[in-house]
Amino acid sequence: MFIYLHVPFCLSRCVYCDFYVVLDKYGGHEAYVDAVCREIDLRFASINPLDFPQGIQTLYVGGGTPSLLDSAAYRRIFQKLNQYLPFASDAEITLEANPGAQRSEMADHPEAYWACGFNRISVGVQTLNNAELKKLSRLHAAEEAETFIQGLQAAGWRNISLDLMYGIPLQTEASWQETLRRAIALNVQHISMYGLKVEENTPLETLTTLPMAKGSYPLPEEEAIVAMYFSGLSTLAQAGFRRYEFSNLAQPGFESRHNLNYWNNGDFLALGVAAHGYWQGQRYETISDIKQYLNNPLAGTVQDCPPAEQLENAIIFGLRKAEGIDIAALEQTFGIDFRQRYADILDRYTGTALILNGHQLRLKESAIPLSNTLLAEFLGDA
Numbered sequence: 001m002f003i004y005l006h007v008p009f010c011l012s013r014c015v016y017c018d019f020y021v022v023l024d025k026y027g028g029h030e031a032y033v034d035a036v037c038r039e040i041d042l043r044f045a046s047i048n049p050l051d052f053p054q055g056i057q058t059l060y061v062g063g064g065t066p067s068l069l070d071s072a073a074y075r076r077i078f079q080k081l082n083q084y085l086p087f088a089s090d091a092e093i094t095l096e097a098n099p100g101a102q103r104s105e106m107a108d109h110p111e112a113y114w115a116c117g118f119n120r121i122s123v124g125v126q127t128l129n130n131a132e133l134k135k136l137s138r139l140h141a142a143e144e145a146e147t148f149i150q151g152l153q154a155a156g157w158r159n160i161s162l163d164l165m166y167g168i169p170l171q172t173e174a175s176w177q178e179t180l181r182r183a184i185a186l187n188v189q190h191i192s193m194y195g196l197k198v199e200e201n202t203p204l205e206t207l208t209t210l211p212m213a214k215g216s217y218p219l220p221e222e223e224a225i226v227a228m229y230f231s232g233l234s235t236l237a238q239a240g241f242r243r244y245e246f247s248n249l250a251q252p253g254f255e256s257r258h259n260l261n262y263w264n265n266g267d268f269l270a271l272g273v274a275a276h277g278y279w280q281g282q283r284y285e286t287i288s289d290i291k292q293y294l295n296n297p298l299a300g301t302v303q304d305c306p307p308a309e310q311l312e313n314a315i316i317f318g319l320r321k322a323e324g325i326d327i328a329a330l331e332q333t334f335g336i337d338f339r340q341r342y343a344d345i346l347d348r349y350t351g352t353a354l355i356l357n358g359h360q361l362r363l364k365e366s367a368i369p370l371s372n373t374l375l376a377e378f379l380g381d382a
């Protein structure tokens with residue numbers, strides 16, 4: 001079983017963020033953990049553990065800033081999960097952390113989280129350039145991020161992932177390469193590199209649309225952003241990182257099993273406020289309102305995901321992986337003739353944007369910037 005747990009607390013809201021966030025100054029950690037434990041009771045009431053002989057294979061705690069909860073909170077949650085299903089002996093248990101969370105146990109005792117069961121940590125570094133961090137309104141400085149990661153390593157963490165961002169206001173190819181150079185020097189095992197998206201109704205949207213005379217949030221040109229993506233891939237490849245998904249690169253053996261399950265369109269149970277799950281043919285979303293969640297942790301919406309949509313998802317998520325999709329496996333699962341159903345798309349794109357090798361279909365790396373248009377071609381045909 002694959003499980004995602006959402007922890008919504010953050011010290012402040014970053015200008016570009018459109019996630020559901022609860023400001024930490026309002027407290028409420030204990031009540032939240034109580035509600036998560038209740039949710040586990042309720043969801044597992046209809047789950048037969050015998051259907052999951054491998055136990056809990058991955059748990060990913062994302063946010064928010066999950067490292068604001070102390071390790072005792074996670075001990076409680078792990079014990080509660082263990083009441084229903086044991087963790088597999090090789091379970092991947094990931095915690096997201098931010099270097100700026102100075103008031104947390106994470107800052108002083110990162111080993112406590114390791115000791116309570118986490119074995120992978122994903123750190124929201126974003127950039128190692130202080131002017132760019134300011135533009136993102138992140139609370140940490142680049143040097144603090146480096147010290148934080150070195151502290152994790154000293155405390156015994158051996159599977160560390162960094163989130164980096166390109167396309168940040170003021171960012172140049174030179175500053176991006178400098179961030180990558182410093183990130184590589186940290187000897188981490190995994191790097192996710194995301195293009196900054198200007199989401200609707202965020203302060204960043206307002207700031208980036210202000211006249212230049214008033215604001216100073218010039219985003220890099222689209223061409224420069226695409227160039228940063230490819231130069232990032234190439235710099236990281238030279239340092240031994242293999243791209244296994246559009247935005248994710250790992251040293252061999254450190255690919256995220258939890259995220260691979262998403263791209264394999266596998267089921268996962270989602271817990272916590274504002275969490276999105278995919279479970280036995282249904283997509284569900286818990287309510288994005290902490291008060292309502294505390295009252296009823298099952299509040300939210302559930303939507304059927306019919307087989308046609310499952311097929312579309314399997315193709316669209318699967319083509320994000322460097323290895324692509326196994327057509328034969330999809331044909332068996334969905335009872336279709338893939339080559340016939342998608343003959344038109346295959347005719348138009350094979351060789352230019354798609355590579356078909358036996359029954360393995362994948363996207364060319366050079367076509368990734370155009371992937372939104374290309375992948376949308378698979379929608380509605382299923």
Ligand code: SF4
Nearest residue numbers: 010013014017063064
């Ligand atoms: S730390 Fe992450 S989740 Fe929290 S406000 Fe910033 S971007 Fe959003």
